[in-house]
Amino acid sequence: MRLKTYTAKTMKAAMARVREELGPDAVIINIDQGKRVGGVRITAAYEGTLRKRPAPRTPKPEPSPAATGGRKAKPRPPQAFDMADLTAVMSHQGIPYDMAMRLQTAATSVEADSLADALSVALETCFTFEPLTAHRDRPLMLVGPPGAGKTVSAAKIAAEAVMNGEDVRIITTDIIKSTGLEQLEKFAHLMNQRVETAASPRELKAVLRTARAGKGKPDLVIIDTCGINPYAVEELEEFAHFVREANAEPVLVLPAGLDPMESADIAEIFASMGARRMIATRLDTARRFAGILTAAQAGRLSLAGLGRSPYVAQQLESATPLLLARILAALPRAKTRIHARKRAAQ
Numbered sequence: 001m002r003l004k005t006y007t008a009k010t011m012k013a014a015m016a017r018v019r020e021e022l023g024p025d026a027v028i029i030n031i032d033q034g035k036r037v038g039g040v041r042i043t044a045a046y047e048g049t050l051r052k053r054p055a056p057r058t059p060k061p062e063p064s065p066a067a068t069g070g071r072k073a074k075p076r077p078p079q080a081f082d083m084a085d086l087t088a089v090m091s092h093q094g095i096p097y098d099m100a101m102r103l104q105t106a107a108t109s110v111e112a113d114s115l116a117d118a119l120s121v122a123l124e125t126c127f128t129f130e131p132l133t134a135h136r137d138r139p140l141m142l143v144g145p146p147g148a149g150k151t152v153s154a155a156k157i158a159a160e161a162v163m164n165g166e167d168v169r170i171i172t173t174d175i176i177k178s179t180g181l182e183q184l185e186k187f188a189h190l191m192n193q194r195v196e197t198a199a200s201p202r203e204l205k206a207v208l209r210t211a212r213a214g215k216g217k218p219d220l221v222i223i224d225t226c227g228i229n230p231y232a233v234e235e236l237e238e239f240a241h242f243v244r245e246a247n248a249e250p251v252l253v254l255p256a257g258l259d260p261m262e263s264a265d266i267a268e269i270f271a272s273m274g275a276r277r278m279i280a281t282r283l284d285t286a287r288r289f290a291g292i293l294t295a296a297q298a299g300r301l302s303l304a305g306l307g308r309s310p311y312v313a314q315q316l317e318s319a320t321p322l323l324l325a326r327i328l329a330a331l332p333r334a335k336t337r338i339h340a341r342k343r344a345a346q
Contacts, residue, residue, distance in 0.1 A: 009039040015084040018044050031091045033331075083108070085115050085329075092331050094260060094290040099297065102126055119325035127293070130277055130302035131318040132157060132251070139171075139208070139221035141248035142279070143239065143270060146227025148253045149281035150174075153305070154224040155187035155312045162191045166219040171196045171207055173242060174226040184224055187312055201241040208246055223248055230269040243274055252278045252301060257286030260294040267299030275299065279316065281307035287332055292324075 004022070008014035011033075018028070022044055030043040086107060090100040106125040112118035132140065140157070142150040154170065161168045168191075172184055175197050188195045198204035208221070223246060228235050243250055252275040254263060267278065278301040280292045296303055303319035306327070317323060 005041060005043050007039065007041045011040045011084045011088060012082055014040040014042045015082075015087070018042055028087050028091050031088050086118070088331065089115070089119070089329055092288065093328055094288050095293060096260060096290070099126075099293060116322065116325045116329045119329055120322040123325055124321040127296050127321075128302040129319050129321060130304055132277070132279075132304050132316070133318075135249070136220055139223050139246055139248040141223040141225060141243060141246060141250045142253050143225050143228060143250045143273075143275065144253035145230060145266060148227065148255050149307060149310075150227070150253045151184050151187075151224050152310060152312065153253050153279055153281060153307060153316060154222050155184060156307070156314075156316045157220075157305075158188070158193065158222055159191055159312055160315045161220050162193065167215065168193060169196070169212070169218040169221045170194070170224070171198060171204065171221065172224040173198050173204060174224055175199055176226060190312075201238070201245040204242055205245040221248075230266045236269070236273065240273055249277070250275045251304065252295075252299070253281055254278060254291070254295055255282040255286075256280050256289050256292055257282065258291040260290040263291035263295040264298035267295035267301055271299030271301060275301060277302045277304040279305040279307065280319070282310075283308045283327065284310075289328060 006014050006017045006021075008017060011031075028042060028044055032041040033039070086104060090104065095103070103119070103122040103126060106122035107118040110118065110121050112121065142154050144150055151172075151174070154172075158168045158170055170184070170188055170193055172181060172195055174184075175181055181195070181197065185195045196207050198207045204223070212218075225239070225242065228239050230236070239250075242248075250270065250273060252267060252270045254266065258266075267275075278296060278299070280289075280295075280303070283289065283306055292303070295301065303324065305316040306319050306323065307316050308314070
């Protein structure tokens with residue numbers, strides 16, 4: 001397989017050059033935009049020799065009524081967006097080839113008014129979405145690797161529930177790292193709540209069985225946990241004890257921007273431990289979100305929430321196909337990156 005680079009002033013012109021020499025089945029490896037590359041630069045892969053001019057295409061004859069059982073073949077839905085834009089999104093996000101092909105097939109199978117609408121349909125076809133407000137019959141235990149944003153997510157979920165008039169119970173097993181407990185207690189104090197602690201699975205079971213003075217069964221129980229190394233068997237075994245003793249639903253919290261394959265491995269491990277839903281955090285500090293999709297696919301996880309701010313006042317957003325599609329389709333502007341570099345140099 002060989003690589004060839006094409007440069008043009010616009011995405012449409014660059015893609016036209018790719019199709020002219022390599023045909024419609026060319027594999028797009030990378031897309032760069034901005035003044036430093038002279039507009040748009042596309043790197044594509046091909047096998048064999050280049051063709052100087054596109055081979056003339058003979059239009060396929062319309063199938064006869066007899067061949068289609070008397071029915072006319074359905075025409076392909078017209079698209080209101082340029083296919084080059086869809087290709088650019090897949091390339092920029094670093095979405096693996098097989099997944100990109102499935103999304104592209106689904107996105108082009110319907111008539112859509114915009115790229116985001118087409119991607120929304122594709123995401124709804126290929127993934128499942130389930131908000132955190134559903135299935136609260138068990139405690140929600142936020143789990144994931146260290147630094148994923150579990151404590152902030154727990155505070156955000158609790159804050160939204162309190163604002164909705166719900167009775168919330170907040171428990172943490174993360175008492176080894178004092179800063180984590182202090183952070184959660186500070187958040188809870190602002191909501192007129194208190195944080196209960198449990199250092200072991202047995203203590204957690206006892207805390208959950210203990211009724212709070214003057215209060216009945218809470219509407220929502222949130223359990224924050226310490227970071228778990230998904231590749232350490234001892235930590236996974238202890239995590240399994242916590243889940244079993246609490247009879248809780250583990251919800252994976254995973255930051256955006258991780259390597260897609262690494263995200264897939266982590267999600268698959270936590271899914272084997274009982275996770276069925278996932279919260280993607282730190283979307284505000286990342287520009288490529290393929291890891292969210294590969295994690296959801298590998299672990300067969302439903303996307304539940306999206307975190308785009310480190311501040312508790314800005315709540316987790318319910319993950320929906322349209323919201324995620326708009327995030328994926330919003331490629332960073334070249335001018336924004338250039339201005340950021342200039343400000344950093346000053």
